[in-house]
Amino acid sequence: MKHKAKYLTIIGGGLWGLSLGNLAKHNQENTINLWSRNSHETLELAIIRADVIVSAVSMKGVRPTIEKLQEINISETLIIVTATKGLDPETTHTPSQIWQGAFPHNPIVVLSGPNLSKEIQKGLPAATVVSSYNINAAETVQSIFSSDIFRVYLNNDPIGTELGGTLKNVIAIAAGVCDGLQLGINAKSALLTRALPEMIRVGTELGASPETFFGLSGLGDLMATCDSPLSRNYRVGYGLAQGQKLDQILIELGSTAEGVNTTNVLIDLAKKQKIAVPIARQVYRLLNGKITPQEAVQSLMARELKSEFDDLDF
Ligand SMILES: NC(=O)C1=CN([C@@H]2O[C@H](COP(=O)(O)OP(=O)(O)OC[C@H]3O[C@@H](n4cnc5c(N)ncnc54)[C@H](OP(=O)(O)O)[C@@H]3O)[C@@H](O)[C@H]2O)C=CC1
Numbered sequence: 329m330k331h332k333a334k335y336l337t338i339i340g341g342g343l344w345g346l347s348l349g350n351l352a353k354h355n356q357e358n359t360i361n362l363w364s365r366n367s368h369e370t371l372e373l374a375i376i377r378a379d380v381i382v383s384a385v386s387m388k389g390v391r392p393t394i395e396k397l398q399e400i401n402i403s404e405t406l407i408i409v410t411a412t413k414g415l416d417p418e419t420t421h422t423p424s425q426i427w428q429g430a431f432p433h434n435p436i437v438v439l440s441g442p443n444l445s446k447e448i449q450k451g452l453p454a455a456t457v458v459s460s461y462n463i464n465a466a467e468t469v470q471s472i473f474s475s476d477i478f479r480v481y482l483n484n485d486p487i488g489t490e491l492g493g494t495l496k497n498v499i500a501i502a503a504g505v506c507d508g509l510q511l512g513i514n515a516k517s518a519l520l521t522r523a524l525p526e527m528i529r530v531g532t533e534l535g536a537s538p539e540t541f542f543g544l545s546g547l548g549d550l551m552a553t554c555d556s557p558l559s560r561n562y563r564v565g566y567g568l569a570q571g572q573k574l575d576q577i578l579i580e581l582g583s584t585a586e587g588v589n590t591t592n593v594l595i596d597l598a599k600k601q602k603i604a605v606p607i608a609r610q611v612y613r614l615l616n617g618k619i620t621p622q623e624a625v626q627s628l629m630a631r632e633l634k635s636e637f638d639d640l641d642f
């Protein structure tokens with residue numbers, strides 16, 4: 329596919345916004361503008377020439393960013409890419425659902441995959457997924473970000489794509505606990521394998537395709553995040569297993585660990601919609617100081633015995 333030069337504005341100067349900016353610069357025909365709340369330029373000026381904007385803010389920045397953009401009369405042809413991995417505490421909606429609700433006529437594209445920003449910043453090879461109901465918009469974003477170090481796949485299940493990246497953050501906290509307690513590879517394999525149907529149960533309830541969870545944005549991101557101390561969510565779990573307090577861990581991280589908020593929202597959602605999320609429930613109890621890491625493990629091991637696949641009907 330022939331790439332046409334595009335003007336891209338990235339909103340959010342955090343770790344992920346900076347990394348995405350660097351990835352897009354690999355294609356030298358693109359013009360990249362990075363905007364953050366500290367920029368001297370106004371957001372209106374920053375997006376004035378944009379064909380595509382990328383929201384790389386954390387979950388708590390999604391609504392404030394949308395409100396700022398709603399004050400500007402944006403074109404309905406502007407492609408909006410969301411790279412946030414979180415759930416809205418007020419509505420339990422995903423970021424793409426919030427963006428689509430705010431800008432119903434604009435094409436919305438989700439970008440999500442196993443993309444630890446520290447590895448991307450080193451120029452190591454990685455792959456990701458861009459997903460949209462508007463396949464032309466997804467192809468435009470695919471050609472903007474594709475390079476010899478970043479392989480970008482297309483997909484038409486945006487909710488599934490972003491839920492893979494969002495829900496694995498909860499499991500990454502559990503994986504950090506598992507490694508922090510030195511429970512071994514058997515335990516870790518069991519944890520991650522059982523996490524996948526749990527993620528799929530939530531995803532299908534919210535309208536995602538189960539297959540999406542076997543791709544890069546699901547299983548791929550689960551593997552990356554649950555097996556790397558570069559993951560902030562993993563480090564939350566690891567710290568808790570070492571007896572550190574959550575507040576202290578988050579201060580030391582000095583950066584976003586979306587899994588903490590996502591766990592709280594997910595448990596709210598799971599209670600309302602009666603979805604079985606046994607691993608997330610233990611993470612929730614641990615994060616909220618109701619149990620110790622050891623008790624979380626014991627609770628999972630003591631669950632009622634069952635068949636391996638009796639809760640998946642696909
Ligand atoms: N780092 C990574 O490896 C990856 C991160 N992600 C996801 O990207 C998102 C951002 O992560 P990351 O950049 O690492 O986080 P950082 O903690 O490095 O940065 C936080 C980002 O959120 C923005 N933000 C925070 N609060 C607000 C607010 N109230 N209003 C507007 N913007 C706000 C900041 O904007 P500002 O710059 O204006 O201060 C900044 O861009 C998360 O959802 C994360 O899960 C996805 C893939 C990889």
Ligand SMILES: O=C(CO)COP(=O)(O)O
Binds near residue numbers: 497552553
């Ligand atoms: O989403 C990520 C990698 O794909 C980043 O993980 P953390 O937010 O846990 O650092």
